[in-house]
Amino acid sequence: MNIQNVSVIGAGSMGHQIAMLSALAGFDTNIQDVNEEALKQARLKLNKIMDKWVAKDKISIEERDLAFKRLYFTTNLNEAVRHADIVIEAVIEKLDIKREVFQKLDKAAPAHAVLATNSSTIVSSLIADATERPDKVCNMHFFFPPLVMDCVEVVKGEHTSEETAGIAMEVCEKMNRTAVLLQKEISGFIANRILFAIQNEAMALYEGGYADYKDIDKITRKALSHPIGPFELMDLSGIDVGYYVMMQQYAETGDPKDKPSKTMTDKVEAGELGRKTGKGFYEYHSKV
Numbered sequence: 340m341n342i343q344n345v346s347v348i349g350a351g352s353m354g355h356q357i358a359m360l361s362a363l364a365g366f367d368t369n370i371q372d373v374n375e376e377a378l379k380q381a382r383l384k385l386n387k388i389m390d391k392w393v394a395k396d397k398i399s400i401e402e403r404d405l406a407f408k409r410l411y412f413t414t415n416l417n418e419a420v421r422h423a424d425i426v427i428e429a430v431i432e433k434l435d436i437k438r439e440v441f442q443k444l445d446k447a448a449p450a451h452a453v454l455a456t457n458s459s460t461i462v463s464s465l466i467a468d469a470t471e472r473p474d475k476v477c478n479m480h481f482f483f484p485p486l487v488m489d490c491v492e493v494v495k496g497e498h499t500s501e502e503t504a505g506i507a508m509e510v511c512e513k514m515n516r517t518a519v520l521l522q523k524e525i526s527g528f529i530a531n532r533i534l535f536a537i538q539n540e541a542m543a544l545y546e547g548g549y550a551d552y553k554d555i556d557k558i559t560r561k562a563l564s565h566p567i568g569p570f571e572l573m574d575l576s577g578i579d580v581g582y583y584v585m586m587q588q589y590a591e592t593g594d595p596k597d598k599p600s601k602t603m604t605d606k607v608e609a610g611e612l613g614r615k616t617g618k619g620f621y622e623y624h625s626k627v
């Protein structure tokens with residue numbers, strides 16, 4: 340299939356940058372969000388990042404301007420996916436909302452379009468049956484922030500056709516991202532399963548009073564050579580994102596160890612979600 344038109348649903352932390360990757364790759368790209376303000380913020384953030392890329396000679400002024408010409412922002416789902424060859428869904432990590440979105444996408448997108456979810460944990464077999472085209476549904480898991488992180492886990496469920504997985508892999512490669520194909524589904528995929536094991540242990544050590552979160556971050560950076568500690572990373576990716584991921588896993592497994600910790604729940608309830616709100620475990624002066 341000759342992919343020309345990409346749609347991204349959800350303009351939050353992930354969606355706006357996936358859409359930019361797509362536009363930079365030369366695809367006509369629509370980005371849709373139910374929240375007008377999210378689209379406004381997405382545009383502002385992308386302008387800022389692309390200006391920095393130009394200043395650092397990562398792209399030319401012409402490349403930046405052409406990419407923005409290929410990028411359309413809209414709150415209208417039907418308009419966003421009307422000509423899509425592939426749709427990448429990046430809305431909030433809640434299964435019922437994702438299923439609802441996929442149902443709508445199935446009706447609004449052309450019959451040939453691949454429908455992919457960027458979920459951090461939800462395997463696409465939990466979503467595919469909300470559509471009449473399960474063979475065209477798969478996971479395309481980008482990492483935060485997509486404009487920086489060079490990896491995408493493409494996950495093939497039993498329902499996913501070879502052709503669909505191939506299209507998802509090809510789109511990632513055109514977006515200049517290293518794509519890795521997982522032949523079998525598992526909730527959380529590979530990277531996040533390893534990451535959550537680390538974050539859960541860090542949280543248990545903090546809540547157990549063994550060390551302060553700052554010191555746990557320091558040890559992880561200094562002794563394990565991680566570029567960033569587990570609490571710093573939770574702040575960077577959004578504490579609410581991790582919270583919903585765990586809630587989803589808990590709903591799937593019923594295992595109490597998958598339930599978000601008290602600290603995480605308190606932070607989400609207080610609206611202290613990390614860098615994006617100016618405060619998480621740490622305080623931030625610029626809300627980027």
Ligand SMILES: NC(=O)c1ccc[n+]([C@@H]2O[C@H](COP(=O)([O-])OP(=O)(O)OC[C@H]3O[C@@H](n4cnc5c(N)ncnc54)[C@H](O)[C@@H]3O)[C@@H](O)[C@H]2O)c1
Pocket residue numbers: 348349350351352353354371372373374377428429430431432433436440457458459460480481482483576577580584
């Ligand atoms: N943040 C991360 O580190 C990260 C990394 C990889 C994958 N993901 C996954 O990406 C997805 C999005 O995460 P995020 O961090 O960008 O979340 P976010 O909360 O920053 O953004 C979600 C966006 O979706 C919009 N939205 C909600 N319901 C919608 C609907 N029905 N239609 C259209 N838009 C809708 C919201 O207005 C919001 O702008 C989640 O599935 C998450 O698991 C997140």
